[in-house]
Amino acid sequence: MESLALLVGILFLCALSGGPISYLLTRMSINQSNDRKYKVARALRAGFVLFFALIGIVAGVQIAINTTPIFVRLICLSGVAISILALKRQFIDSRKK
Numbered sequence: 324m325e326s327l328a329l330l331v332g333i334l335f336l337c338a339l340s341g342g343p344i345s346y347l348l349t350r351m352s353i354n355q356s357n358d359r360k361y362k363v364a365r366a367l368r369a370g371f372v373l374f375f376a377l378i379g380i381v382a383g384v385q386i387a388i389n390t391t392p393i394f395v396r397l398i399c400l401s402g403v404a405i406s407i408l409a410l411k412r413q414f415i416d417s418r419k420k
Contacts, residue, residue: 334382334385334386335382335386335399338379338382338383338385338398338399338403339379340379341377341378341380341383341402342404342406342409344379345372345373345405345409346406346408348375348413349372349409349412353368369413369414372409372410372413375406376406376413377406382402383399383406384399387400
């Protein structure tokens, strides 16, 4: 039973922190020049944002659709919303510049 509680805690932590981590990664400014090292840095940032946001979305939705209390659902859905916002900021808003 202790391992089950640990697994639930890890899933809840992923759902809660995936969105804010990915959003904070999008707030980092990287030089927009065409130098190779900046292209690599932008690609790595996009990969990490995608990774953390998808983990936050999957874990948050998984917890939200189960029979959990409403407060836990709200916390997980806020993590999902922040993850979606980070994905939008990284992949949609950056193309308009």
